[in-house]
Amino acid sequence: MPIDMEKFVWRHRLSTRILALNIGGLIVIMTMIIGTLWLSWQLEGAGAAINDAGSLRMRANLVQIELDRENAVGHSNVEKTVFEQNKLLDQLLSGDPSRPLFIPNDVGVKNQFIKVAELWRNKMVPAIYSADSADRSKKYYSLLPDFVAQTNLLVSLIERANEQKSNLLRVSQGVLALTACFGALAIAYLLYLWIILPLIRLQDGVQRMAKHDFSVRLPVDSRDEFGSLMQGFNAMADELESLYRDLEARVADKTVRMERQNHELTTLYDVLVFLNQPADIEQLCSGFLKKAMRHFNADGGSLRVLDGHTDRLHLVVSEGLSAEQINADQCTHVNACHCGHATFQNRIIIKDLKSSRAQLPCAKSGFVSLAAFRVACLDQSLGEFTLHFYEERSLSAAEAQVLNLLGQHLGVALENRRLSARAREVAVAQERNLLAQGLHDSIAQGLNFLKMQVDLLKKAQSDGDHAEVEEIVELISGGIDESYQDVRELLLNFRSKLGPGELFGGIRESADRFSRQTGTEVSFSVIDEGGAPLSPEQQLQLLFIVQEALSNIRKHAGASHVQIVVRNGPDFEIEVIDDGSGFDLKEVDSRGEGHIGLHIMRERAERIGAHLELNTSPGEGTLIKLCLSKCLRKAA
Template sequence: MSSIINKNDSQSDITNQKEKHHCHRHYTIQFIADWKQKYRALVSSGLFCPIIGLLINVILLGLSGFMAGSNPENTQIFILAQITLMLTAVALVAILLYRIQHKLMLPLSHLKSWSKEMRIGNLSARIPVPSSGDFASLANDINALGKDLMNLSREMDERVAQQTERIGQKNRSLEILYDVAASINISRDLDDLLVRFLRIMNDVVNAKAATLRLVTDDEQMRLVASVGLSDEVVEQEKLISLKRCLCGKAITEGELLSQENIKECNLHAGHRFFEDDNIEMIAIPLQYRGETLGVYNLFVEKPGLVNREDIKNLLISIGRHMGMAIEKSRLDAKAKQSSIIQERNLLSSELHDSLAQTLASLRFQVANLDDSITGGDEQAAEREVAQLENGLNEAYTELRELIAHFRAPFDERGLAQSIAKSVDRFRKETGIFIFFQNEWDQDELPSTLEMQVLRIAQESLNNIRKHSKAHAVRILLRCNKKGRHLLMIEDDGVGMGKPALNERPGEHIGLSIMKERAQRLGGELLIESEAGEGTRITLTFNTPETSQRNILDLI
């Protein structure tokens, strides 16, 4: 084992010695190469020969002095030789100084001047290149570096100028988009908006005229706004075919298109738009969510405007903004119309469920009064007259409330008390036994919901009074803590063979209105009736926080 270890140690020593030898050899080669390079640099600089000459001259002076001391008889000869050597040394020193000045100091001075010029921003400064030597190569390298710096600086300036111009164009585009958005907000109506928009676009591109057309349902293009066109041209261009000229093509393809002149437009229209036909026409589609609503046209005297990518993108972007504004205006008009229809329906429902019911009750009381008068029952007639008077007062009050507030009188104590009030009135007017089972745990519902529930209860009682011939009525009003609500009204009258929810307007319009009110509550109205078995009306709904109904749990 020890022999193996000794063998490994000896091999390791041999390896280390080889590595050391290799390192020494590498350093030696590198040292010789460095000295060769320095030698070549010294020789090429022109200083080597004078320095060697001075060294030789100094050596010769020393030898001549030593020889003169050893041979006194030849002293004059040695003195003359020393004078000659000294003169030669002076000449060599002069040559050395001259070459130091021109080969070393002057290039350094040029380098210093160059660096000063570069510091003050003169990137065109260059160093004079010597005819030979290492300084010639250095000067060429420095001059090449200066040239690269100048080119880089020029390129950076050009890029900065381009970016500045691009930012300026972006700012201008943003200003234009802001003007368009502002015109959308301040315009009185769609016509005013479109005229403002065309004026803005005229100013942006210095257009001679501008038009805007919208697509109709019968594949026509209707001229809705124009700037810069004569009244005669506007009148003739009010409605044109979608398949005609560039405008229809832009709408069909959904892309920005242009043509160099308007000769084709004049040919299709049968009249001239302008005195000069050499006017470029640009057609930009008005789009919203992938649908093309129309097109706006710009008539410009300078061609090639759409060749600029920024202008092209701006026109397309503005077209989309205007498409959104036009669609919004259309939706607002539809919403307004829908709101008017809804208000009319609500008014109709309120009239039916309030004043109409009161008038129906008065008609019923008038019939009772006629029977009392015919039968000679004066006391009954007086009671009927008193009820008629109360009914007229209630009708008048309801009418005034509808006019002033567009809602029926509602008890401030809540839904349960309002239904109880209606129950008392029903009992007094009809004499029918009615039981109100109040299990209402809800403190308060939104007034809009309470009104819908009250109206359904009132309409149900009104139908019982007019049609059911019932002897007893039960009303159940229930609400639990989970927000589930139930209104159930049932009677023991003659019933109905088939609920008339979907019949045309007539005597059963109240059932349709009840169903609509249930839908407004987000609830469900169920009518159960058979001939001779009475009728049950069940309304179930949830408060806004709940979303599911469960009739079985409620009942």
């Protein structure tokens, strides 16, 4: 069976048909050409036979002449002429293909040739070799007219046969020409049917398919290569049509999914942008709830925060709820309804209220379904928010995921607000602590000194020691002036505010004010090595440290010259150098007095991660060096 199929396929191949057509045409053309050549050859041989047959008459007459000569002169070439005549008859009888020479293969011609040959051999040759020479010539001469007549008849028959072959040759040549013409037309027509027409159909099909007409099908009317190609084209068209239909469906589905995802991303982006805007917690929760309701077409909503001590949910904001429902939900236990379950169970609660047996406040308000989501930050539950619907509503997995993410981002935003509030409280507490230390180190000590002087003034007044009274009054007046300067300095320090790049100007202003108040010469220089600007917080703390250093110089050093050097390189450095009295740092620390001024500077340096270094000794002045490394610098 496989062999038969192979033969069947081979028989119907286009190459087989073209080869058979070529071979058939070649055979026909070659046959006709060979036929015409054969006829031409026959005509040429018959022409030679006509010439030789004419030579028979001439030689027969030549024999008569030789016989007459022999009678006249006594010698002749009769025998030679007879020999050549016999030889010519033998050649005509046997033929000579190389010349060519042969008598036409015709019965009449053959019979006439035999008759001529027999007349020559049986009558005329014996007459030539008779005994009496005079009698030979007469006898031969009597037979010569009959021989010539028979020879003429033979020539006429050969010419007639030759004419028939000439006619046949002309007919053959005409048939050959017609065959060539019809063969060329037939070949062109077959090639059109076998090759050109299938190619035109295939080209038309490809062009229609290029225009997205996948319904095109090509007729399969042969079993050759083009038939197989048409079948393959139709199969491809079927598959492309199926794929195109599937592609349209998939594109439509993908478009719907992309629109849904775009809506989800828009929702996330809209809510996240809002959550990152500055607002208090109530405004934040209210705006979040309104956006969630608008994006998910909710009819009502509520947001509650969790009280971790009592496990109760407190209503923060609500939209679209009745006053009765708001009063009922103002403060509920986490186990009182589905909303509390969503808070602690870490799962989305989507509930159909019609099938619920319990009459919840939201069901009494006419809501048919609700969806509750946890508000959390780092797996810590902060509360929940709920969307209410007057109609049955089921959320897709993607919508539920988006709402769950919104709850997490809201939790992060609320926690950030709480942390920011706590950070501000800590900062205020630290500033209050520093303010308290400043008041204690300056104003409180001054007031204590004034209180002691007042007690001494009362005792001197009771003793009547006027000189001591005047001395104590001077001390009290100086103490009041000193306390007044301390208050002004504290007020100026705590009112200082710096923007980006204003540190150098703030230090210069503080140095100028110090010089005006104390009359002490102050030199200020900045070595800018291309360091990046500092953040406002770091600038402010550095300014406070410089101001505190100048305050300590005013109170304790008694210096005549102060030098302030700022180096803004990869590391930020500040040096405050005075030529005052200096002090023994170890002795001061051992007396527990290290907190005066120096403690405040160290706390401020630690707050920004800077290193504070103090070099001093009695009578040698004081060097305060502050260094902020490049790894701790914050961009302005």
